[in-house]
Amino acid sequence: MVMELSNANPVVYEKKERRIRQAPENTDENAAEPIDQLEIFDHIRDIKDPEHPYSLEDLNVVTEESVEINDELSHVKVTFTPTVEHCSMATVIGLCLRVKLMRSLPPRYKVDIRVAPGSHATEAAVNKQLSxxxxxxxxxxxxxxLDIVEECLSPTFG
Structure with missing residues (x-):
């Protein structure tokens, strides 16, 4: 069985330089350190695309700017952009994002994963499934x- 790719020749973008986050100067050992946009992006940037040997960052499916966080309300929103509007793997990509953040963040966080408006032919259906x-x-x-998700989340990607 031959699987047809939704986007056989994706555009590969240059990765952003990794930045080192500075620890706050005044730290209360009992207080939880706030989580910021960059930390969330660092968790998801290296997720592998299910169809290609590239990361979601390489394909510009996720960017640091696509991450929103409200630490006070414990809410994280990631808006991703599939490489093509008929991407058959959009739901799988969203599932990978959700699983990665569910495993990485404290359980108090509500995670909202969405397809960017106008970026997918079945945007409403994909968003409904992911929420x-x-x-x-x-x-x-x-x-x-689950095997596909685990493969996309595997840390062997460089």
Whole structure:
């Protein structure tokens, strides 16, 4: 069986230089350190694209600017842009983003994953699937889909 790629020749972008975050000077050992936009981006930038040997950052699917965080309200929103408007892997990419952040962030955070407005032919359907906890849980119970997610999240990517 030959799988047809949604975007056989994606544009590969230059990665942003990694910056080192400075620790706050006055630290209370019992207080949780606030999480910022760069930290969230660092968690998701190296997720592998399910169809190509590139990261989501390489393909400009996620950018630092696509991450919004309100630490006071414990809310993170990531808006991603598929490489083509008919991307068949948009839901899988969103699932990978959600799983990575669920595993990386403290449980107090609400994570909202969305397709950028106007960037996908079935934007509303993809956003509905990604925001439905039951659908996400059911997807992660599918061993084949879970294997794809785990492969995309594997740390062997450089």
């Amino acid at each position: 439905d906890k039951e659908r996400v849980a059911a997807a992660l119970e599918n061993p084949n889909l």
